[in-house]
Amino acid sequence: MSKKSLKRVILVFIALYVVIFACRAVYELTTLSETNNIYWGTYGFPSSHNYVSVPSSDALLIGQKYERIASIVSKTVNFDIDMEQLSATLDKHNAIVQMESSSGLSGSRRIEFVLGVSPENFDELRDDVLQIGRITSSTTTKTDKTDEYLQILAEKESLERRLASYQELKAQAGNVSDLLQLEDRIFDVEARIQQQLIKLGEYSEESALCTVNVALHEVTEPSVLSKLWSALKWSTGTYAIIIAILALTLCSASVITLTYNYLKKMLVGKSADKKQPQTEKQ
Numbered sequence: 001m002s003k004k005s006l007k008r009v010i011l012v013f014i015a016l017y018v019v020i021f022a023c024r025a026v027y028e029l030t031t032l033s034e035t036n037n038i039y040w041g042t043y044g045f046p047s048s049h050n051y052v053s054v055p056s057s058d059a060l061l062i063g064q065k066y067e068r069i070a071s072i073v074s075k076t077v078n079f080d081i082d083m084e085q086l087s088a089t090l091d092k093h094n095a096i097v098q099m100e101s102s103s104g105l106s107g108s109r110r111i112e113f114v115l116g117v118s119p120e121n122f123d124e125l126r127d128d129v130l131q132i133g134r135i136t137s138s139t140t141t142k143t144d145k146t147d148e149y150l151q152i153l154a155e156k157e158s159l160e161r162r163l164a165s166y167q168e169l170k171a172q173a174g175n176v177s178d179l180l181q182l183e184d185r186i187f188d189v190e191a192r193i194q195q196q197l198i199k200l201g202e203y204s205e206e207s208a209l210c211t212v213n214v215a216l217h218e219v220t221e222p223s224v225l226s227k228l229w230s231a232l233k234w235s236t237g238t239y240a241i242i243i244a245i246l247a248l249t250l251c252s253a254s255v256i257t258l259t260y261n262y263l264k265k266m267l268v269g270k271s272a273d274k275k276q277p278q279t280e281k282q
Contacts, residue, residue: 016242021235028227032252036265040157041233045071045114046099049202050209051145052119065149066117068119070126070140071213074133079109079218087134093125095115109218116209128216149203161187 051067089099090097100113117125130138163186170182201207222230 013243016233017239020239020242021231024235024238025228027250028231029224045112045213045215050098050116050211051149051203052208052210053203055206062235065145067143067145068122068210069131069143069213070122070211071138072126072129072135073137073215073217074135075217076133077219079216082216083111085132086129086214089125089128090115093128095121095125096209104218107218107220111216113212113214114155115214117212119208120208122210122212125212129212133216145203149200152196152199154240156193157202159189159193159196167222203227224247 037197053063053065091096094117096116097113100111102109102111104110126140166182166186166189170179170186222251239267
């Protein structure tokens with residue numbers, strides 16, 4: 001190989017490395033690669049107790065009861081600015097903060113909300129929250145709760161019938177011991193009825209709400225020099241792998257070529273040996 005050809009080969013390899021590094025540097029500089037070692041997994045938001053009732057057109061039927069939940073997790077390098085935007089979004093859609101939890105120090109702060117919002121504002125609130133920070137996960141679920149509501153209603157009616165029977169027995173009881181036992185049972189049934197009334201109240205149209213869970217985490221973005229250094233390390237490793245693959249490919253090609261030439265030479269030699277005795281006889 002001449003010196004001129006060798007220089008061209010070297011320039012091609014240098015150009016290849018520069019292209020790999022430039023592409024990786026652009027990726028590093030335009031991507032948020034946080035330095036905080038935070039696990040962006042599934043968060044254990046508290047189970048909500050917000051339900052929505054859909055009125056039935058038939059007065060004899062009970063409308064659908066359902067639960068609708070959106071869970072959004074995002075990260076941000078501008079925590080204070082995004083928190084102001086989130087607060088303005090909650091005020092805009094009249095969202096109710098049902099739970100708030102915050103933790104962490106500056107640079108790695110975390111805040112989580114459980115929000116209640118009217119069904120009419122649910123989609124708009126969710127879409128606006130999705131514009132805050134950089135979303136790492138987002139889910140929306142809708143679960144039918146009609147059977148659960150009917151079960152609570154049936155249990156309440158059963159308790160009311162039991163209460164009525166206890167009150168009838170109370171009127172007929174003769175001794176103090178029986179009266180005291182009935183009073184305890186009546187008190188227990190009344191407490192259970194009250195619990196069922198509270199549960200049924202969650203399904204009322206007046207308190208109909210959907211749930212939006214929001215988690216916002218603060219991350220620290222590396223400096224430009226750190227990103228360039230990361231790009232340099234990645235590019236060097238990738239380039240080394242490419243060169244190794246090319247070297248192995250060339251070595252394999254050389255071994256195959258040498259083997260082929262050797263076998264070809266042997267076959268030609270054997271053919272010449274077979275033809276030589278015939279020539280001598282002639």
